[in-house]
Amino acid sequence: METVLSYIHQxxxxxxxxxxxxxxxxxxxxxxxxxxxxxxMSGANAIHGVVIIGAIIVMGRVEAGNYAALIIGFLAxxxxxxxxxxxxxxxxxxxxxxxxxx
Amino acid sequence: xxxxxxxxxYLIGSVTFIIGLKMLSHPESARKGNLVAAGGMxxxxxxxxxxxxxxxxxxxxxxxxxxALVIGTIIGTLAAKRVKMTAMPELVSLFNGMGGxxxxxxxxxxxxxxxxxxxxxxxxxxxxxxxxxxxxxxxxISFAGSMIAWGKLNGRVKDFSFRGQQVFNMVLFAGIIxxxxxxxxxxxxxxxFLFYLILLxxxxxxxxxxxxxxxxxxxxxxxxxxxFTGVAAACGGFLYSNQVMLxxxxxxxxxxxxxxxxxxxxxxxxxxxxLIGSFGGGATGTQQAxxxxxxxxxxxxxxxxxSYAHKVMIVPGYGLAVAQAQHVCHELEKLLEEKGVEVxxxxxxxxxxxxxxxxxxxxxxxVNYDKLMEMEQANDEFKxxxxxxxxxxxxxxxxxxxxDPASPIYGMPILEVExxxxxxxxxxxxxxxxxxxxxxxxFQPKTSMLFGDAKAALQKLVAEIKSL
Numbered sequence: 001m002e003t004v005l006s007y008i009h010q011x012x013x014x015x016x017x018x019x020x021x022x023x024x025x026x027x028x029x030x031x032x033x034x035x036x037x038x039x040x041m042s043g044a045n046a047i048h049g050v051v052i053i054g055a056i057i058v059m060g061r062v063e064a065g066n067y068a069a070l071i072i073g074f075l076a077x078x079x080x081x082x083x084x085x086x087x088x089x090x091x092x093x094x095x096x097x098x099x100x101x102x
Numbered sequence: 103x104x105x106x107x108x109x110x111x112y113l114i115g116s117v118t119f120i121i122g123l124k125m126l127s128h129p130e131s132a133r134k135g136n137l138v139a140a141g142g143m144x145x146x147x148x149x150x151x152x153x154x155x156x157x158x159x160x161x162x163x164x165x166x167x168x169x170a171l172v173i174g175t176i177i178g179t180l181a182a183k184r185v186k187m188t189a190m191p192e193l194v195s196l197f198n199g200m201g202g203x204x205x206x207x208x209x210x211x212x213x214x215x216x217x218x219x220x221x222x223x224x225x226x227x228x229x230x231x232x233x234x235x236x237x238x239x240x241x242x243i244s245f246a247g248s249m250i251a252w253g254k255l256n257g258r259v260k261d262f263s264f265r266g267q268q269v270f271n272m273v274l275f276a277g278i279i280x281x282x283x284x285x286x287x288x289x290x291x292x293x294x295f296l297f298y299l300i301l302l303x304x305x306x307x308x309x310x311x312x313x314x315x316x317x318x319x320x321x322x323x324x325x326x327x328x329x330f331t332g333v334a335a336a337c338g339g340f341l342y343s344n345q346v347m348l349x350x351x352x353x354x355x356x357x358x359x360x361x362x363x364x365x366x367x368x369x370x371x372x373x374x375x376x377l378i379g380s381f382g383g384g385a386t387g388t389q390q391a392x393x394x395x396x397x398x399x400x401x402x403x404x405x406x407x408x409s410y411a412h413k414v415m416i417v418p419g420y421g422l423a424v425a426q427a428q429h430v431c432h433e434l435e436k437l438l439e440e441k442g443v444e445v446x447x448x449x450x451x452x453x454x455x456x457x458x459x460x461x462x463x464x465x466x467x468x469v470n471y472d473k474l475m476e477m478e479q480a481n482d483e484f485k486x487x488x489x490x491x492x493x494x495x496x497x498x499x500x501x502x503x504x505x506d507p508a509s510p511i512y513g514m515p516i517l518e519v520e521x522x523x524x525x526x527x528x529x530x531x532x533x534x535x536x537x538x539x540x541x542x543x544x545f546q547p548k549t550s551m552l553f554g555d556a557k558a559a560l561q562k563l564v565a566e567i568k569s570l
Contacts, residue, residue, distance in 0.1 A: 007229060014343065018336070021349050024120060025356025032127035034368050034451045034476070037361065038458040041325050042194045043126045043136050044358050047119050048331045049201050050143065050350035053150045054208045054338035059170070060154065060161025062211070069211050070163065074170050076207035081174020082181075083201035084147075088140040089182035090193055091126075095133040097187075097465040 039094045046087025052080030111149030112346040118142025119350050123357055146346045187463055188423045191456040192255040195248045195324045198331055202244030205334035206301070209238035212341060217294050230341065231286040237337035238297075239278055239304045244330040246308025251320050251327065254312070263314035268378065271310050278303045316510070319376050321456045322365050326373075329358025368451040369514050394545035396532070399552050401559075404526055405566035411488035413444040415480065417517055418460045419453050421494010421529060425556035428467035431493065434564050435469065441567075446473045448480035448490075448517050450498035477517060484521040492519065492527045494556050496534070500541045509539060525549040528559050 008015060032040055059073035118138050125135025154161050161167070178197075185193045212234050216226045253259030264270075281300050285293065315323055336351030338344070366373050399407075408414055416435065422428060435445045447469065453460045461474060475483065484490065492499060495517075502509040503516045519525050525548055532551075534540050543549055552559055 003228070011229070011343075014340065014348065017345060017348050018352050021352035022356045025123075025353040025358075026360050028120060028124045028353075029127045029357045029360060032361070032364065033129065034364075035458045035461045036127060036129060036132060037325075037365055037368070038191065038194075038321070038456045038462070039132060039136075040123075040126050041321075041328055041358070041361055042190075043132075043139065044123065044332070044354045044361070045194055045198050045201070045328050046136075047122070047139055047143070047350050048328070048335045048354040049197075049204075050115070050119075050146065050347050051201055051205045051208070051331070051335035051338055053146060053344060053347055054335070054342060055204050056147070056150050056167055057154060057161070057342055057344075058208050058211050059163055059167050060151075061156070062163060064162065069214060070166060072207050072211055073163075074166050076204045076211075077167060077170035078174040078177075079200040079207070080204040081171050082178040083197050083204060084143055084178070085175045086178030086182045086193070086197045086200075088136060088143070089179055090185065090190060090197070091136045092133065093182060093185075094190060094462055095136060097462045 039091055042087065042091040042094060046084060046091055049080060049084030049087055052077065052084055055080045106153070108149050108153040108155075109345075111145050111153065112344070115142040115146035115149075115346040116349040118145075119346075119353055123353060187426075187466065188420075189256065190462075191321060191324065191459075192252050195252040195255065195320070195327075198324060198328050199245045199248030199252065201331045202241045202248060202327070202334060205237050205241030205331065205338060206245060206304075207241075208338055208341075209234045209241065210301070213238070213294075213297055217289070217291070220289050220294075221291055226289075228286060231289075233337045233340040235282045235286060235300070237334050237341070238301060239282065240330050240337065241334040242301055242304035243308040243311065244327045244334060246305040247312040247327045247330075248308075248324065250309055250312040251324050255320050259313070261314060261316060267310065267314060271307065274303060274307050274310070278307065315377065321452070322362055322369075322373070322376050325358055325362040325365055329355045329362065332356075332358055371513060394542075396544050397550050399526060399550035401552070401562050401566050404550075404552055405563055405570060407524060407526070408438060408489050408491065408563075409441055409443065409567055409570055411443055413446075413483075413487045414438060414489045414491060415446055415448050415475075415483065415487045415519075415522065417448045417450075417453075417490060417492045417495050417499060417519060418464065419450075419493060419495020419498065420459075421496075421556050423454050423459065423463055424494065425558075427493065427555075427557035427560050428463045428469075430557055430560040430564060432464070432467040432469050434560055434567070435473070437564060437567055446475055446480075446483070448477070448483070448519075449474050450477055450495070450517050453495055453498050477515060481518050481521075484518055487522040488524060490519045490522040490525045492525065492529075493560070494529060496529070496541055497539070499543055500539065501543055502539060502541070505542075511539065519543070520546060520548070523548065526552055528552045528554065528556055530555060 055076035059077055062069045062073055122135045122139025125131040219226050250259055278300055285296055332351045332354030336348050339348030339351055366376055438445050449460050497511055499517050499519050503511045503514045
């Protein structure tokens with residue numbers, strides 16, 4: 001119990017971020033029309049590509065000779081980039097099809 | 103953390119994600135919202151590469167990092183640019199899987215780091231363990247599940263379930279949790295191989311989780327896996343106390359979950375119902391047999407029938423998308439309007455392979471936004487409609503959804519086309535639709551069939567109407 005409390009105390013800023021982000025995430029897309037479900041899903045998909053930052057940090061910390069870690073890290077960065085770039089481009093292509101109402 | 107440029111970059115990133123998501127949920131601003139989020143992402147990524155410091159040391163291995171970025175960018179852009187409209191949901195699923203795999207791989211490397219620390223008798227905080235294991239499990243489930251969803255959408259993977267699969271899945275999941283807890287409490291050099299067992303278990307769980315769910319429900323599943331990957335990314339945020347990963351991941355986790363629920367609501371089903379799956383073969387009782395005779399209609403009859411109608415409603419479905427018939431469909435619509443026929447489109451929320459699929463497709467062909475009617479509005483209009491032309495839609499107009507409790511699609515709201523005076527159905531053959539069930543609509547007296555590929559049939563129909 002004490003460890004839990006001290007953990008919360010030490011990481012209170014992170015916990016705030018999480019709690020507020022949950023509410024924000026729900027609030028921000030609250031009234032989306034069903035037409036936009038797919039592009040929104042695709043856009044959100046691109047945003048979670050932010051995981052690539054973790055991959056870059058991991059990669060940048062690997063010692064030069066550690067090839068196993070380098071290869072896994074390399075793969076992680078490639079996959080993360082695919083998620084980010086592919087995600088945003090495909091969302092843009094979807095939305096390109098939506099023309100403005102006259 | 104001291105205030106430096108990088109924290110500023112992350113702040114910009116977090117804010118653009120929020121604004122981007124907000125703008126993405128409104129039709130007028132959606133495209134800009136996507137660009138805003140992409141811009142914030144670029145700032146965060148390059149900020150990390152050039153500004154990240156740990157104990158005063160910058161990152162190493164720039165060559166590797168940039169090579170990976172370039173390769174990923176080229177493949178990602180090409181794949182996204184080249185993909186056909188019909189294959190877009192598959193691609194989203196594929197990209198989602200990549201994100202999940204990325205999160206899992208980060209955990210694999212970080213686990214190697216903590217095992218090294220354990221070897222050296224250094225203490226590792228529980229929170230670190232927890233982030234690594236959660237990232238591994240959620241990321242792997244998301245990866246494996248997305249791959250199966252991808253395979254299902256392009257038809258390579260068939261529905262599959264075995265007796266007691268639900269129970270097996272639960273046992274497997276409990277096993278993953280217990281094993282993780284065991285390792286977190288007492289990781290030793292001897293039992294560290296169990297980590298890879300967890301990885302394997304999570305991958306198997308991902309596969310089994312998605313396999314029994316019917317292909318028609320894949321958009322919902324992809325949306326759910328999407329929010330999983332968001333949470334996996336947030337685990338990375340915990341691990342590195344990285345604000346932008348945290349906000350991005352949690353935002354997507356929360357928004358994705360809500361979106362999943364909204365999608366289920368559009369189909370009038372609960373998430374649980376989708377996951378445990380009536381499409382998955384859980385339907386009890388025998389379905390009502392559908393038999394009878396159907397009649398065909400000739401092109402010239404169809405042309406006359408539509409040209410002299412007051413009001414025509416077009417119901418597009420996956421068949422239209424496959425045949426890429428949206429342009430000729432628009433041509434037919436213009437031609438009929440010139441003849442004084444009132445034409446509109448009835449769009450079922452889940453017509454095609456993803457919600458909004460038909461809207462995107464018709465927008466590509468310059469069909470006016472105002473002509474697209476949502477389901478409820480369309481259902482009011484059918485009563486006063488002379489001719490309904492169904493183009494490659496099947497399950498979304500199947501009356502079994504209302505009349506047959508044993509049917510896998512029972513309870514799904516449908517377009518009630520049988521209220522119109524005449525129904526013309528264009529299909530390639532009498533084969534059942536995606537959910538694999540017969541459609542009694544085709545055997546009703548007011549229905550007639552116009553067989554053929556949607557594009558070819560529409561082209562002939564347009565020519566026929568012109569020559570009237």
